[in-house]
Amino acid sequence: MIEVLYLVYFIICSNLYQFCTSSNINSKRLLLNDPDVINNRLIRLEGIVSMLNASLQQVTTENQKQEQENQQQNQEIHRQNQEILRQNQDIQQQRLTIQTQDKSIQQLSSNTQSSGATYIRWARKQCPGNDTELVYSGYAGGSFYDQYGAAAEYVCLPPDPDFVKTSGGEYGRMFGAEFDSNFFASNSNDEDVPCALCRPKHSASTIMIPGKNTCYPGWKMEYYGYLASGYHSHKAASSFVCVDINPEYIIGGLDSRNGKLFYEVVAKCGSLKCPPYKPDHPLTCVVCTK
Template sequence: MHLIMIVWLICFLCFKVDLVSTEEKRLLLNDPDVLVNRLNRVESVLAILNATIKQLTTDNQQQTVTIQQQENMIQQQQTSIQQQQTLTQQQEQTIKLMQSSVNNIKSLGTTYIRWARKQCPNNNTELVYSGYAGGGYYANTGSAAEYVCLPPDPNYVKTSGTDYGRMYGGEFDTNFFASDADNEDVPCALCRTDRATSVIMIPGKNTCYSGWRLEYHGYLASGLHSHVAASAFVCVDINPEYIIGGVNRNLGKMFYEVLTKCGSLKCPPYKHDYPLTCAVCSK
């Protein structure tokens, strides 16, 4: 662009010289003053052209420096964008790993039964189902020992079988667990927590040891010691509920409080004929 302007100026000067009339040309040849004036004018024009060329050269150099600076800035921005893209990819990978870890943790978990309650504790536990406590009949010598939590929606396939094993409902046979608990049928809730992988029932405690989280607490229960059927120890919630309509004395798998007996059981720390508490703890 600048070179074009210089060429244009030179052409313009040449054109101006050509326009001098023949008479003026004769004057230039015959008059030294006119010739000197013409030469001075040409020198002035050349001086202007030289100054213009220098200025244009300086402008070109400044523009070159500016362009180089802009190119450097563009390269820096491109580098910054690449770094940000790399950081974003790393963050996305980290998020995926964290989500995977959370899913893995949630897929572990563990379960427990909350006896004498229809719902799970409000501590991030999932209710698998709310059902009915059951087990073998208290007076049958061949009855199964454990208590079971029966679901509310059983599936049957066959319609008959040999009457060998038997399942009965669970029932309180005492007012110990609540003032109106006698003869009430016992509910249960199967609970799952994804915040733990281990669950224990601690007899004789209503709190958990350090590092363990309390799921619920209450009183230890079992069958009557004089009944011929074996039983097991379970933890009945401190605030028991009942199955609606289960007030008749139908017996079945019975729930009684459990008292400590001194002798081979050391007293202290235990106390004779004191009812045992219990706690269900997770970790």
């Protein structure tokens, strides 16, 4: 529109110049002889001025419209900037939430790993599965089978004992352990029994279920086998343990030296309900974790 105004002004000035020049040359003739020419030129100039005013008005209107549009655009830009800022804040909040959740998951995982249960796998030297770590592989032991005052439980002795004193009273005694029958394997009689202390990495609880060779729903089976204990008429007490279904032996341990003995356990009806139990049937067992 500025170019149009310049053009209009140029036309006006050109006409004024022509009018003034023509008036100087023929002023007498125009004034005395041809007054209509002056009137026509004045009318022409008024038209040009009117056109100029209209152009100015249009330019002013368009400028006002442009200013309004600019103002609306600025408001829209401001609104979009506010929306972007809000979205950035939401993203930052979501990141913080995700980081908090990740820390919680890591903490939970750490707690689960740090609170893992342990169990002894009797008659095996290694732990089952890839999700269980071997703490140590050792020797089954306990008190002598025929001594009063003997400790009841079986123990898993480590292969690298630490000693401080060199002598002591023979009051409590620790012996090795062996099978005293061929029940657990066809050639198991008198074989010394190994053991493995195992730790599931992602389990907090461990149970041994006598009379079952599978775990209940929600529990993971570590191993299964047959229930074992001491002989019922021996003087020493014993406990129930689960001997692996595929027993191993300690190399060089085939010698009848007794010690803590492993025997199969059979069901005896009476107080024990038969059914579901069956008389004189060997009991299975399973070790489960969760």
